[in-house]
Amino acid sequence: MNVISRKHVAILALSFVFLSACKMTYDSLNLDYTIEESQANVNEGKRLTTVMCGVCHYDQKTGQMTGIHMVDVPPALGKIVSSNITQHKEKGIGNYTDAELAQVIRTGIAKDGKLIPFMQKPNLSDEDLRDIIAFLRSDDPTVQPSDVDPGSTELTGLGKMAIRMEKPTPWNHPISKPSASDTLAFGKYLIDNLACYDCHSKSFAKVDKINIEKSKGFMGGGNKLYNKLGEEVLSPNLTPHITGIKEWSEEDFKKAITKGFNKDNKVISYPMPLYPDLKDHEISAMFIYLKSIDPIKNDI
Template sequence: MKKALRFVVILLLLVIGLGLAFVAYLEISGIPIYAVEKVNFPQVQITPERIARGEKIASVQCIVCHRGSDGKLSGRLLHEMPPNFGEIHSANITQSKEHGIGNWTDEQIAYLLRTGCKPDGQFLPVYMPKFAHLSDEDLKSVIAFLHSDRPCVQPSEIAKVTSKPSLLVKFLCHVAFKKIPYPTAAIAEPDTTNMVDYGRYLVNGRYDCYACHSRDFTKLDFVNPEKSFGYMSGGNTLITLEGKIRYSANITMCPKTGIGTWTEEDMGRALRDHKNKEGKPIREPMLPYNGLTDLEVKAIWKYIQTVPVIENKVDRKWDED
């Protein structure tokens, strides 16, 4: 009996010891640094068309996280991040050479947006999204916007505050959220005459609807978005700017728990005017997509008709406000 007890105690100590060693390893090794490959990404030709397109994409994909106290993209504390992620600050991405990204080459910006790795190989965890599926033209447009004369990207001398990611984030960077491979071939513009293909691109590439609208951030498939767990069936936990929990909606065509009774017009109103079929406001963190063209709305709608229907009732917390 005594012998058995001693065995259990030794086993327990061993397990605790291994656990502590793992925690120490995570603390010391921190967030991984990857080798940076040389990629072929020539300097972007800046045209008014690209700036306008880039501004439209950035208005829903970058600005909300990067806009700081001076109204420029100077960075801020992201209180809408889950508290167990630590203290996360977005960066100054204005044209300031000292505090922003004024010294980065277009290749370095493209590499970061595609893979999540900075020029020194430092990986940015899940709180900075990766844009693996943006077409090359959309990516160039975002970069053209960052170099443009728009007021929000002019140099801001607000210094970047270093984030303090939690142990959980460090752990996730070792097991789940890793560097995304840089694409091996050019990513062509979607075929805008094929509504389903175009819609798939908008949902998984240009606007990343799937990331919020699938079931669980930790079970997203960044390489094959359609294989994400509970693809487009909602329930993902998001946090509003006031720190309240809000779950994303089921936007599969399920008549009971999704948008199966909606029409294309309802979708257009939801995206652009931020009202759902019943006239209720669609609340943050879903942003208004007021710049969407009719063709984009139609394509998103046509594509959603082809997405497998999943029954998943989401608690929308309508009584909260």
């Protein structure tokens, strides 16, 4: 029968209300924020930008932060392209104010109001945020104006729906950086802001960006990613379980994230980025933190 029942009407109405509630653009927060350049450490900003932003924004071909096609994202969501974050006024972030940069990094709301949910860092400290912005404004060759257009993000229906389900993360201020002597807190801070939890937890759709430990299957691996051949790659389990890194030493961990070979000397390839710019005490804190979290049995 072609009769539209009450049930159908109710479902349609609910769907309409649900989709209306989900937005893809948001108002600017109009933050009162400018960086104190005299306090900023541009060299540290470069290192932080390399390890936190460069993985997605640095293009080996141009040798600049001109953006790339993120082929590790599930194709069902569409084509995702990271932005050109050089100082170019039209193609890059040359027209962003400090407040707009801080807003997009912490909350995901871009200058034009679009939500960019892939890169939200709500817990990034004031100190690191300041250094990163100072670096993006610096005369470093990797961020000089470039009109390279990395292409456009083209989401599928599913991808659009997934974005609509995402929300801006809150703007918290001030946020202090944990002391390196507080090893567990410092290690967690790095696992959070290097976005390790994003790929190494159960699913991108089930991560908690504000309290990362509440992410489903936190650091237990099994998230579906893709290599550059389009082949599915499951993220490894990094919890202290026998199916994870229980038997790994700190040296094994360091070799894995700086040189790309695991405990068994098997190559770790794309989409896992390498972090040769991390300092030894940072790698150590990350490892100690990972050894402290709840073990999850998940043999990948």
